[in-house]
Amino acid sequence: MSPPGLAILGSGIFAKEAHLPAIAALGSARVALKAIYSRSETGAAGLAADAQDTLKLDAQPDIYFDADPARNLDALLARPDILGVIVVLPITTQPAIVLKALAAGKHVLSEKPVAPDVPGGLALIQEYETVYKPKGLVWRVAENFEAEPGYQAAAQAIKDGKIGKVTFFNARVVNYIDKNSKWYNTPWRTVPDYQGGFLLDGGVHTIAALRILLPSPLQTLSGFASLAKDYLAPHDTINAAVQTSDGAHGLVELTWGAPTPSRAANAAGGLTVTGTKGWLAINQVQAGGGSVLRTTVYQLQTDADGKEVGETEEVIEKRVMGVEVEIGSFLDAVAGTDDGIGSPRGALSDVAFIEAALNSNGAPVDLLKLVGAQ
Structure with a gap:
């Protein structure tokens, strides 16, 4: 069986220095990084090059960015071979992207904090629990501590x-x-x-x-x-x-x-x-x-x-x-085994x-x- 395909949304420091090494540690039998999205082509291409090097890939993950309608975020989310996304974007940007990915039928692991404030977090969690969780979609918050x-x-x-x-x-x-x-x-x-x-x-x-x-x-x-x-x-x-x-x-x-x-x-x-x-x-x-x-x-x-x-x-x-543990836990939750790590309501209390x-x-x-x- 092929490993689940993931995409990283965001090309900043933590995506490069933490998420790529964690995916490498999990190994290619556990997960396949298929694509990188960033607002800019330069950012996406830079992280894709880093990914090829860190993960020892034969080719770079595909890149997506806002300026090209054929390779924007909507195009990435339309890919059937991408099961889930890891969202590593600025704090105020993430909630809308989380909902966009869920609406596209993707499982989501989003970086902490869950939202910029408590009211926004409560609204986000309510929408997930009423609309997307019943469809079997998994959303977890990446709180590595x-x-x-x-x-x-x-x-x-x-x-x-x-x-x-x-x-x-x-x-x-x-x-x-x-x-x-x-x-x-x-x-x-x-x-x-x-x-x-x-x-x-x-x-x-x-x-x-x-x-x-x-x-x-x-x-x-x-x-x-x-x-x-x-x-x-x-x-x-x-x-x-x-x-x-x-x-x-x-x-x-x-x-x-x-x-x-x-x-x-x-x-x-x-x-x-x-x-x-x-x-x-x-x-x-x-x-x-x-x-x-x-x-x-x-x-x-x-x-x-x-x-x-x-x-x-x-x-x-x-x-x-x-x-590494939080990504592995997310993959387990997608596969049907939930250890409770990354609960959005837990992250909201933080x-x-x-x-x-x-x-x-x-x-x-x-x-x-x-x-x-x-």
């Missing part, structure tokens, strides 16, 4: 009771972005037409990690947002206190506005989750020639009388491969956190109510 084996392993350690009942947690992400950053020098990021700037684009990753780690959903948030660097408008920093529905609470610090590289490098970032019988810490490190997520689990030890006698330490390391933190100004916000969960 959710798919990371490292976060999944840490979540399993918590489910297994290794740290007892979760009581509090902390997430800190400190980034230094200057005007020379490749991530900044993208037109749709330089002048963002969506809330939060990098906070929405990158902040949803951390919230997705918390979403799979914590035993119950984040529910109540009180936070503040600010702008430290004018060129990162509209906001670049969030500090929030948050409580889950079962009473655990934590602090979330997200910034792309560090004043110097040392503030980002030495800020002791990462995630910690503390429970009644121990705690764990998760950090991304370099090991074995690549990036790994390292979870260190500290467990309280007691003797037969219940007296505390120390603690043990367990280290769990998983290679960073979230994009957007809701950022939106609430941007607008809270200290007032409590019910996150579950914001997404219509209660």
